[in-house]
Amino acid sequence: MFDKLNAVEAQYERLMAEMSDPAVQADTSKFRSHSKALSEMQPLVQSFREYKNVIEQLTATEELMKDPDMRELAQEELKSLQARRDALLADIRILLVPKDPNDAKNVILEIRAGAGGDEAALFAADLFRMYSRHAERQGWRVEVLNVSENGSGGTKEVTAIIEGRGVYSRLKYDSGVHRVQRVPATEAQGRIHTSTATVAVLPEAEEVDVQIDAKDLRIDTFCSSGPGGQSVNTTYSAVRITHIPSGTVVSQQDEKSQVKNRAKAMKVLRSRLYEMEMRKQQDAIAKDRRTQVGTGDRSEKIRTYNFKENRITDHRVGFTMHQLTQALDGDIGELIDAAVTYFTSEKLKEATDADGTDTIH
Numbered sequence: 001m002f003d004k005l006n007a008v009e010a011q012y013e014r015l016m017a018e019m020s021d022p023a024v025q026a027d028t029s030k031f032r033s034h035s036k037a038l039s040e041m042q043p044l045v046q047s048f049r050e051y052k053n054v055i056e057q058l059t060a061t062e063e064l065m066k067d068p069d070m071r072e073l074a075q076e077e078l079k080s081l082q083a084r085r086d087a088l089l090a091d092i093r094i095l096l097v098p099k100d101p102n103d104a105k106n107v108i109l110e111i112r113a114g115a116g117g118d119e120a121a122l123f124a125a126d127l128f129r130m131y132s133r134h135a136e137r138q139g140w141r142v143e144v145l146n147v148s149e150n151g152s153g154g155t156k157e158v159t160a161i162i163e164g165r166g167v168y169s170r171l172k173y174d175s176g177v178h179r180v181q182r183v184p185a186t187e188a189q190g191r192i193h194t195s196t197a198t199v200a201v202l203p204e205a206e207e208v209d210v211q212i213d214a215k216d217l218r219i220d221t222f223c224s225s226g227p228g229g230q231s232v233n234t235t236y237s238a239v240r241i242t243h244i245p246s247g248t249v250v251s252q253q254d255e256k257s258q259v260k261n262r263a264k265a266m267k268v269l270r271s272r273l274y275e276m277e278m279r280k281q282q283d284a285i286a287k288d289r290r291t292q293v294g295t296g297d298r299s300e301k302i303r304t305y306n307f308k309e310n311r312i313t314d315h316r317v318g319f320t321m322h323q324l325t326q327a328l329d330g331d332i333g334e335l336i337d338a339a340v341t342y343f344t345s346e347k348l349k350e351a352t353d354a355d356g357t358d359t360i361h
Helices: 002-019 022-026 028-064 071-096 117-138 167-174 258-285 324-328 333-355
Strands: 107-113 141-149 155-163 176-182 193-203 217-222 238-243 248-252 301-306 311-314 319-321
Touching: 002 022, 002 028, 002 071, 022 028, 028 071, 071 333, 107 117, 107 167, 107 258, 117 141, 117 155, 117 167, 117 176, 117 193, 117 324, 141 248, 141 258, 155 167, 167 193, 167 333, 193 258, 238 258, 248 258, 301 324, 311 324, 311 333, 319 333
Parallel strands: 176 301
Antiparallel strands: 107 155, 107 193, 141 155, 176 193, 217 238, 238 248, 301 311, 311 319
């Protein structure tokens, strides 16, 4: 572990020196890249340097312990320094966990009704309301990009962008199949039905993240359907974009302007393609190592919402809360914390196992 820390510190010092080079200062791209790298390394380097300073103080204090007149004072100082050393080691190990480059990104949220007919569509609508209200509590901004509703007040599918600080870092573990167990309003016998909805949390991809060749796109326009005023079914404002190599199709019709619909569709397409590429890379790196139950694919159930027991259970992390009503009103911070803590802990274990438990002598 400390070989890695020494290498990071050396790289940090090299980049700091290069930042004063006129050639680097004149190169906007390189200067920005260096600044970003330094900003990311700074917390780790600072903690490492403080750790080394504490180790030096510990060595000096241990020498003082040999002096009978200073032993009592040195003993108290030793305890304080040992506690600080252990705390810094814990911080360093956390800082060494590989950062997800997408954590700071906004999110493209896609929710689709699964098995269960109208009840699944109602559950999908409940889930979107839950995430929207949670976003409000966090001060995040939600913009609906596309929504398809059924006649019973449910949602067949909805796509929205959620913008705010660290949105993806908080919601990225919510992708998967969400299951609901409750008695539908139309159930005369009072029997509990099980329905599902899928949630996809995609990091919003910028143009620099995904390069899309225009020749790989087929763009169709058609008349909008549903709410929209006089322009509905009279102008070809709706847009359907097909990415031919991957077969990915995105439709957008919420705006009256074809230009705006095209821009929104491209935003969703870019994020989907980015996630596909990201998943390919992850699969290549961790083909046989999975931190989640099974493969972690969206086809697997991650949570159950049981209305009779007022319970939500996250099956991956073994966490259960009995405030389902409050959760559906957006109070899901505890649920998200449980997933983030669990998966961060798993990554920390992997990093510790890989690096060992060396100490500086």
